[in-house]
Amino acid sequence: MPRRRISTLVAVLAVLLLSGCFGDDEEEALSALPRVERAAQTNPDRNAVEVAEKAAALDPCALLRAADPAGARTTGAVPQADKPHSCWMSDSSVKADVYTLLSETQRHRLARRDLAGTVSYRADLDSGQCLVHLPISHTRAISFSGLAPCATVTAYAEAAAGLLHDHPARATRPRGLQRAATCDLIERAGRTPVPYEGATNYTVLDRCQDKASGVDLELRYRDTDVQDYQTTHEVAGTTVRANGDGTGCYLEWTLGEADVAVRDGDKLVAFVTAESCQQGLTFARALIPTATKVPSPDRDPVDLLHAWDEADTSAVGACVDIQDQAELECAPTEDADVPDNRRDLIMEAEADPNVLCAAATPVVREHFGDSFTGVTTVAPPNSLVLVADDARDGTTQCSFADPTHTLEISVVVTTDSTVKFRDGDELGGHPAHVNRDEDARSYVVARDAMGEPGLLAVALRVWPARGSGIYRTSGGAPAPVDRKPLEAADAFVADLARTLL
Secondary structure, three states, rough: OHHHHHHHHHHHHHHHHHHHOOOOOOOOOOOOOOOOOOOOEEOOOHHHHHHHHHHHHOOOOHHHOOOOOOOOOOOOOOOOEOOOOOEEOOOOOOEEEEEEEEOHHHHOEEEEEEOOOOEEEEEHHHHHOOOEEEEEEOOOEEEEEEEOOOHHHHHHHHHHHHEEEEEEEEHHHOHHHOOOOOHHHHHOOOOEEOOOOOOOOOOOOEEEEOOOOOEEEEEEEOOHHHHHHHEEEEEEEEEEEEEEEEOOEEEEEEEEOOOOOOOOOOOOEEEEEEHHHHHHHHHHHHHHHOOOOOOOOOOOOOOOOOOOOOOOOOEEEHHHHHHOOOOOEEEEEEOOOOOOOOHHHHHHHHHOOOHHHHHHHHHHHHHEEEEEEEEEOOOOOOOOOOOOOOOOOEEEEEEEEEOOOOEEEEEEOOOOOOOOOOOOEEOOOOOEEEEEEEOOOEEEEEOOOOOOOOOEEEEEEEEEEOOOOOOOOOOOOOOOEOOOOHHHHHHHHHHHHHHHH
């Protein structure tokens, strides 16, 4: 070999040795980077006082009268109120309740539908019945239920939505005591009210509890005749009718005339449930002198409903598709560059969930479709990569869901090595630990080996279709769940491991 060629080869080998491209040097170990600052993004809720006062000004029977008699309404039935903010059709086919509870978590499981240009939610019940909700804030709604088929209940709700949008004055009741919430009466008497937290098809305006005594107060429409099982007591010039025994006492007294068509009697009555009649009478003495002095809210029920394209929860963007998005401090993703080097990718994806989402999104959409959008959240306490009292509190993740809310995916990457799982599975050429439940799959995949830095944690959960089986009784058949996405979970996580680790 010519001397010049030999000297050139020696020089090239020296350069390779010095540059680390030839030898036994190992890749630098993984280490945690400082977390990138992030914050939850939310839509502001409406003013709670204004919403409550506007809702209290509604005549629930007027909402039912809005339905076309030739269409939705059962022949011969008429609306009749049993409470100031609850009204039934006289054949019990449909009921309207003003200012009901409808949380964001409940909305996540309900079918969101356009109804007369407004947002509505529907929950299917057994025998083809349903609940239809018209949200008026992030936590309150006007609700329609009853014994009629779902199509009939929906028709009443649609007519009411049209009335509130076009002619709210026709659904407005006169000013007076019946515009006041029951809790306002208790507070006016110098006591601390505890709002009623009932089911989603009962108004919470007409029932409240006194915190100190536990006495329960309801507003009802009843007659004022004294029954033979009742005793009467004069309190502040008012006749209080009582019926008690060793298990409790029921008391009632008249507050005024009904201002809507009623089901029983013609008077607005305060109905009290107490542990004893003496306790109930003590409560009555505090309430009666002040009840009629409660000011009538003067807000009219305008702009109560949400337009179809308007956000009706605190969730921003794709966060609306994530279960418990508020608790997980959800935020839409921001643009992020994905490092080519896997070591850098793991460390940056742990520090910034936007990097993790940018890297994982193509894999998620390849397996489950383009309707899935990533958002950033904190990892919940029961996450596979978190343990109780773990110093890594605040670990972030990328979560994926689509508008059907039938599949949710969470992805976490960490440099941590203290979380140990037994392996026994292999995915994408990496040791893995897999839990397979009926409606969920969870995975921990190690970059190199369990107990060494570099882990990928993935959880998939399937849900019933939105609006199906939400309010079924414990004895009813469970709502059907499509578990096909779980059959593809192993292949998906293997591709994700090859991409991220």
